[in-house]
Amino acid sequence: MEGFLIFSISVLTLAFVYVILCLALNIECGVAGMWDLGIVSYFGVGAYSYAILVAPAAASYQHYLFGFELNPVFGILLAVTMGGISAYLIGLPSLRLRREYFLITTIAFSEVLRITFSNENWLTNGVAGIYNIEQPLKTFFSPDIYLILLFIVFFVFAIITYFIVSRLSNSTYGLSLKALRENESLAKTARIEPSKQYHSVYVFTGCLAGLSGALYVWLNTLIVPTQFTPNVTFFVWTALIIGGIGNNKGAFLGAIFFVILLETLSFLNLSAELALVISSLRIALVGLALILILRFLPNGLISEKPRFL
Amino acid sequence: MLEVTNINKFYGGVRAVENVSLEVKKGKIIGLIGTNGAGKTTLFNVISGFDKSDNGIVNLSGKDITKLTPSNIAELGLIRTFQTATGFPRLTVLENLLVFSSKNNFNFFNNFLIKQDNSHDLIETAENVLKNFGLLEKKNQWVGDLSAPELKILEFARAIMGDPLIMLLDEPAAGVNPALLENLMSIITELNKNGVTFLIVDHNLRFICEITDYIYVMNDGKLIAEGTPDTIINNELVIQTYIGK
Amino acid sequence: MDIFIYGLVTGSILLICALGFSMTLKTEGFINVAHGQMLMLGAYYALGLTYIGFPFIIAAFLSVLFCGFTGLLFQRVLFKPIKGNGILVQLFTSVGLAYMINGLVGAIAGKRMLSFDIPIARVIKVGDVYLVTPYEFMILVIVLITVLILHLFLQYSILGKNIRAVADNQELAKIRGINPDRCSDLVWFIASSLAGLGGIFLGILGAVHLNMGWQQIVMILSVTVLGGLGSIYGVMLAGLLLGFAMEFGLLVFSSNYRTAIAFGVIILVLVIRPEGLQSLWQSKGREN
Numbered sequence: 001m002e003g004f005l006i007f008s009i010s011v012l013t014l015a016f017v018y019v020i021l022c023l024a025l026n027i028e029c030g031v032a033g034m035w036d037l038g039i040v041s042y043f044g045v046g047a048y049s050y051a052i053l054v055a056p057a058a059a060s061y062q063h064y065l066f067g068f069e070l071n072p073v074f075g076i077l078l079a080v081t082m083g084g085i086s087a088y089l090i091g092l093p094s095l096r097l098r099r100e101y102f103l104i105t106t107i108a109f110s111e112v113l114r115i116t117f118s119n120e121n122w123l124t125n126g127v128a129g130i131y132n133i134e135q136p137l138k139t140f141f142s143p144d145i146y147l148i149l150l151f152i153v154f155f156v157f158a159i160i161t162y163f164i165v166s167r168l169s170n171s172t173y174g175l176s177l178k179a180l181r182e183n184e185s186l187a188k189t190a191r192i193e194p195s196k197q198y199h200s201v202y203v204f205t206g207c208l209a210g211l212s213g214a215l216y217v218w219l220n221t222l223i224v225p226t227q228f229t230p231n232v233t234f235f236v237w238t239a240l241i242i243g244g245i246g247n248n249k250g251a252f253l254g255a256i257f258f259v260i261l262l263e264t265l266s267f268l269n270l271s272a273e274l275a276l277v278i279s280s281l282r283i284a285l286v287g288l289a290l291i292l293i294l295r296f297l298p299n300g301l302i303s304e305k306p307r308f309l
Numbered sequence: 310m311l312e313v314t315n316i317n318k319f320y321g322g323v324r325a326v327e328n329v330s331l332e333v334k335k336g337k338i339i340g341l342i343g344t345n346g347a348g349k350t351t352l353f354n355v356i357s358g359f360d361k362s363d364n365g366i367v368n369l370s371g372k373d374i375t376k377l378t379p380s381n382i383a384e385l386g387l388i389r390t391f392q393t394a395t396g397f398p399r400l401t402v403l404e405n406l407l408v409f410s411s412k413n414n415f416n417f418f419n420n421f422l423i424k425q426d427n428s429h430d431l432i433e434t435a436e437n438v439l440k441n442f443g444l445l446e447k448k449n450q451w452v453g454d455l456s457a458p459e460l461k462i463l464e465f466a467r468a469i470m471g472d473p474l475i476m477l478l479d480e481p482a483a484g485v486n487p488a489l490l491e492n493l494m495s496i497i498t499e500l501n502k503n504g505v506t507f508l509i510v511d512h513n514l515r516f517i518c519e520i521t522d523y524i525y526v527m528n529d530g531k532l533i534a535e536g537t538p539d540t541i542i543n544n545e546l547v548i549q550t551y552i553g554k
Numbered sequence: 555m556d557i558f559i560y561g562l563v564t565g566s567i568l569l570i571c572a573l574g575f576s577m578t579l580k581t582e583g584f585i586n587v588a589h590g591q592m593l594m595l596g597a598y599y600a601l602g603l604t605y606i607g608f609p610f611i612i613a614a615f616l617s618v619l620f621c622g623f624t625g626l627l628f629q630r631v632l633f634k635p636i637k638g639n640g641i642l643v644q645l646f647t648s649v650g651l652a653y654m655i656n657g658l659v660g661a662i663a664g665k666r667m668l669s670f671d672i673p674i675a676r677v678i679k680v681g682d683v684y685l686v687t688p689y690e691f692m693i694l695v696i697v698l699i700t701v702l703i704l705h706l707f708l709q710y711s712i713l714g715k716n717i718r719a720v721a722d723n724q725e726l727a728k729i730r731g732i733n734p735d736r737c738s739d740l741v742w743f744i745a746s747s748l749a750g751l752g753g754i755f756l757g758i759l760g761a762v763h764l765n766m767g768w769q770q771i772v773m774i775l776s777v778t779v780l781g782g783l784g785s786i787y788g789v790m791l792a793g794l795l796l797g798f799a800m801e802f803g804l805l806v807f808s809s810n811y812r813t814a815i816a817f818g819v820i821i822l823v824l825v826i827r828p829e830g831l832q833s834l835w836q837s838k839g840r841e842n
Contacts, residue, residue, distance in 0.1 A: 093825040100585065104779040105824050108817035111772055115814040164421075172413050173420035175400075179408045182397035185359065188379035189388055190409045190471065200417035230772060234587075234649055241646050246399075277661045280764075284657025290650030294643050295636060306401045308449050309432055 006144075009151050015259035016154035017215050021236050022255035023158075023165045023248060024208035029237075030246040030304070031169045032201050033181025035099050037233050038090070038106025039209050041113050044228035045086045046079035046210025048117065048124055051223045053078050055133045063121040064130065072136040076214045083210015084203045091202045095195065107230055117225040129224030133217060154215060158252070161208060166248045168204075170307070177201055235262075238286065242293050244300025253301060261286055310335040310506050311356070311387070311475055316365035318351050318530075325351040326362070327530040333475065338497065338507040340517040340538075343527035344550065349510045350392070352527070353477055356508075357389040358382040370474070386474035392483065394460040396467070398453030402444055405452050405463060406435040409470040435470060442466045442496075458489045465496050475506040482513040494520055518542055526550075556685075557801045563690045565797020566697040567759070569790050571752035571770055572777040573704065574745030576789045579778060580721040581741045582633070584644035589749055590771030591655040596621045596750025597757040597766065598659055601668060610672055618750040625746020626739055633742075634735065652767065660764050668762040693755050700751070701790065704744075708786070717741060773813065776820045796820075 021043060028034050053075040055067040094105040117124045124130070138146055168174055176197050179187040184194055217223050235258070243254015262282055293300065311333040318326040326348040333339045343349050354360035356367050358379040367375045374382050388409075396405050407413075410431055414420070439445040442462050447455065455463065461481070468476055481497075482490055490513075497520060501507060511517050517524060518538035526534040526541065528550045534541060541547055575589040599620045603613035632651060636643055675687040686694070708714040719727040720737045728734060756766060777796055781788030796816045803815035 093821065097824060100779060101824055103585075104775050105821055107772055108776060108820050112814045112817045112821075115811060119808070119810045168421060171420040172407075173415055173417055175404060175408055176413075176415040178400055178404075179397050182399055183395060185379075185391065186395070186397065187408070188359070189357070189383045189390075190467075191380050191383045191411070191413070192408075192415055193378065193380040197415065197417075204417070229768070231768065237646065238649065238653075241642075245642075276665060280657045280660030280665070282657070283660065284654045287650040287653025287655075287657060290653065291632065291647055294639075294647050294650065298636075298639055298643050304399065306449055306451050307404065309401070309403050309407075 006147060009147055011259060011263045012256070013147075013151045013154050013219060014263070015256045016151075016158040017212050017219065018236065018239060018255040018259050019158040019252050020161045020208055020212035020215070021232075022239050022243070022251045023161050024205045024212070025236050025240050026245065026248060026251035027165050027169055027174075027177070028201055028205040030240065030251065031174060031181065032177035032198065034198065034202070035103040036106050036202075036205075037103045037230065037237075038094075038108075038110040039205065039236055040228050040230060040232040041090065041106070041110040042083040042087050042206040042209035043213040043216070043232060044110075044113055044117060045206075046083040046213025047217045047223055047228070048213075049082040049210065050075035050079040050214035050217045051130050051133055052123070054217075055130050058125070062125050062128070062130075064125040065122045067130075072218065076211065079210040079214035080207045081210070083213065084207040087203045087206020087209075088199070091199050095198050095202060107233070110228075110230060110233065114225055114228050117228060124223075124225065127225055129222060131222045133221045133223070135218060135221060150219065154219070157211070157215060161211075162248060162252055165208075169248060173197075238290050241300055242290065244302040244304065246304030247300070247302050250300050250302035250304075257301070258286070261289060310370060311508065312366075312368040313352070313356060314366045314368070316352065316355055316367070317363045318348075318355055318360065319363055324530045326355065329365075329527070329530075329532050331525050331532065331535075333506060333508050335506055336501070336504065337523065338501055338509065338521045340521035340524040341508060341510045341527065342512070342514065342517055342524060346529075347527040348530040349527055350479060351530075353389060353479055353510060357387060357477060383471070386472070387477065388468050388471055388473040388475075389477035390464050390468075390479050390481065392479050394457075394464050396452040396455070396460055396463055399451055401449050402439065402452055402455070402463065403432070403435055403448040406438060406467055406470045407431060409467045410435070411470075411472045438466050438469050457484065458486070461485060461489065461493065462496070465493075465500070469500070473505055475508065476500075478507065478509045478511075480511050481509065482511050482516045490516060514542075556683075557805070558798075559686055559690075561798035561801040562794070563686065563694060563759075563797070564800055565794035566694055567752060567755045568773060568777055568797055569793030570697050570700065570748055570755065572774045572781075572789050572793055573701075573786065574748035574752075575774050576778045576781065576786055577717075577741050577745045577748075580786070581717060582637075582644070582738060584641045584648070585775065586648045586745075587645065587771055588628070588648040588651040588655060589745070589774060590767035590769075591652045591659075592621055592625060592746050592749035592767075593753035593756065593770050594659065594762075594764070594767035595624065595655055596753030597762040598663055598753075599750065600754050600757065601663075601670065601762055604671055610670060614754050617754060618747045621750025621753075622743040622747035625742040625749075628746075629738055629742035634738070637738075652771075656764065656767065663764075665764050670757050670762065672758065689758050693758070696751070700748070704786075713737075713740060773816065776816060780820050780823055 021039065025036070025039050029036055052066050053068050053070045054072050056069045057067040058064045090109050094102060094109065097105055118127050120126070141149060176187070176192045179190060179192060180194055180197055188194065239254045239258035240251055242258055243252070244250025314330050316326050316329045329352060341349055351360065355362040358374070358377055358381070362375065366373060369382070369385055369387055372385065374385065397408065400408070412431060436445060436448065439448055442465070444459065444463065444466065452460070452463065481493055485493065494516070497507060509517065509521065521538060524536065524538055524541045525532055526547050533550065534544050534547050536544065571593055575586060578586045578589070596617050599617035600613045603616055604610055608616065628651060632647060633644065636647055675689050677687050678685045678691065708718060716727070716732045717737050717740065719730065719732055720734050724734055753766070756770070777792045778789055780796065781792035796819060799819045800812050800816050804812065807815060
């Protein structure tokens with residue numbers, strides 16, 4: 001296949017992983033109005049759950065104890081479950097806090113998790129990470145076909161997530177979340193119990209982030225702790241704000257726009273030295289895009305609109 | 310209907326409410342007046358569950374609600390308003406009403422598995438309410454774009470959706486022009502005829518005297534007088550501490 | 555004893571890094587994520603200046619000034635126009651700025667770990683006790699002086715009083731004839747200079763690299779929240795407390811978990827006392 005086509009397909013495939021993450025963030029932060037800077041936690045938990053279940057047993061130079069070489073379907077299921085469970089547990093203390101205090105607690109938890117991933121060699125193989133995690137069904141297809149297959153599978157995951165999240169945000173449950181976002185005290189007088197709603201949406205977000213973590217490892221075939229810095233959280237937030245916070249279409253397109261923005265420059269065939277410069281410059285470009293959007297389109301590309309009933 | 314017995318509330322060393330007891334009988338409109346800082350809003354917060362009292366008991370229809378959360382109390386039919394009416398700014402007027410419907414099921418799983426959308430009946434009810442209040446043509450606008458008088462009226466439209474037994478109004482007449490005040494008073498009397506009990510805090514003595522059956526007066530966290538509007542208006546102590554200023 | 559001193563050094567650097575951040579939070583009302591990148595910028599400015607031949611001390615001094623003016627520029631060009639557009643817009647503009655600074659510095663200086671060209675220092679020894687290196691000692695002294703000057707400035711100078719007035723209540727300050735824009739300019743200048751200073755300290759004790767800003771900002775956020783959002787004295791206490799917590803925590807945990815200990819402490823404090831340390835000395839009065 002032509003190089004550019006291959007490149008475009010793989011960029012979009014990666015973008016779908018971000019789409020799921022971005023939709024998860026949107027229902028939590030866009031719809032329910034929480035200030036979560038720790039979404040990378042569940043992304044990471046999901047990714048490691050998948051890796052540990054699917055990876056082969058450790059080689060002599062590796063240190064992790066587990067590596068079950070199980071069917072990736074179990075990997076994905078475990079990733080979703082563990083994403084949810086970790087969100088439930090982290091939610092217990094942190095959901096008692098609001099706004100800045102919630103923000104700092106969630107980012108602190110995500111750093112504690114990342115540091116744990118880097119240091120607990122028996123579980124995660126530490127900073128060296130786990131490599132060569134086999135992609136499901138890879139052996140049955142030629143590389144080109146597999147690329148397209150991956151694109152389709154990830155697209156389906158993204159679309160299903162989009163429909164679930166949209167349905168939920170347009171349901172009575174979603175209405176209660178928006179009410180909490182707009183005015184928590186008043187929402188209480190409408191019989192809405194904040195702790196229940198916040199906790200359930202937090203766990204739901206954790207499950208989706210866990211799913212996207214699993215897909216991320218599937219795509220990359222490797223996992224290292226540096227993939228789970230707060231940078232991911234800020235990236236997803238940036239994508240959501242560019243797309244339009246509170247709007248699921250915005251979240252979907254924002255993630256794709258963002259990944260294209262980030263990856264496009266890396267297609268150019270350049271000398272190694274120049275490539276390094278370019279890789280820095282594209283971060284600057286993302287920053288510039290974010291600043292400009294916030295200045296001139298503060299509600300994002302597709303803003304939240306009044307819902308006609 | 311609502312019985313408040315020996316409520317005390319301290320903030321740090323400051324007594325906000327001291328040993329206050331009052332009773333709101335079913336079907337009545339009761340007033341609560343007092344100067345700024347007299348403890349009226351604190352008392353409201355305690356009754357509606359937003360604040361926990363240090364001691365004392367709040368009873369609603371014979372049920373002890375002292376330890377319940379605000380949403381549990383709302384579930385029992387006690388709806389309160391806040392001093393500044395803002396609504397939910399980035400929800401439409403119609404959605405603002407739908408949120409308050411007593412038929413809502415907010416449970417995650419119920420919404421996740423079987424989609425709980427706002428049924429046609431519910432929307433129709435809400436539209437009827439809006440029609441009565443003259444807000445129908447704005448139903449798809451964001452509440453944040455409404456004017457202040459419209460927001461005041463919306464408070465009552467919302468409350469009707471929730472079928473309240475009793476409403477606690479926190480300064481409904483504050484910042485309201487005479488024409489709107491007339492309108493609000495007729496809304497309150499209309500609701501009252503339909504069986505809604507009221508407890509109203511306000512500064513506007515004329516408004517309170519005109520609309521209520523019975524008035525409690527608070528000063529410095531204590532109840533200093535109570536009685537029918539006629540007796541209150543002639544009470545020396547009340548004139549001194551309240552009207553005299 | 556040495557744990558105590560390490561804690562003091564770690565804590566005072568944290569404090570300097572967090573002070574400016576906390577000032578912008580208090581007067582401008584938002585979380586300035588780009589503050590971490592200002593630290594990095596300070597270190598790289600100094601590095602650049604030594605490359606073109608300035609002696610280290612002068613380079614450091616100039617770098618602090620440059621940082622101040624860079625911050626002023628950012629305030630004028632980026633943040634002044636969006637004032638009043640909501641906390642999230644301001645916060646994520648600062649995230650965008652952080653990416654821009656990070657990307658541009660990376661494009662110019664590359665991604666290698668760098669360090670200042672200063673001689674390796676021996677630890678000062680008093681009797682049988684090893685104390686600190688001269689660098690650490692200098693840092694402690696400079697931090698002490700800086701904090702003292704900042705305290706005097708905020709408490710007693712007219713400009714400082716104006717800043718506090720704006721921080722307390724912007725509307726009231728306007729009525730009293732204080733120009734909030736000028737205060738914002740000043741706060742950005744001071745905050746960014748402090749960030750530059752902190753970045754240089756980090757570079758002296760460790761290395762200068764592209765990720766230092768991201769690493770520090772999470773820590774800075776934590777110190778600030780722990781100190782009770784925007785309370786400058788709370789931040790001082792929190793910085794020192796976390797410094798000690800990290801060093802003492804090493805007695806129990808492996809050194810890889812150094813920062814995790816700090817985050818653990820923060821989570822614990824916030825869960826027990828959601829208002830941060832500030833609530834210890836401010837009784838929560840409430841108006842009816």
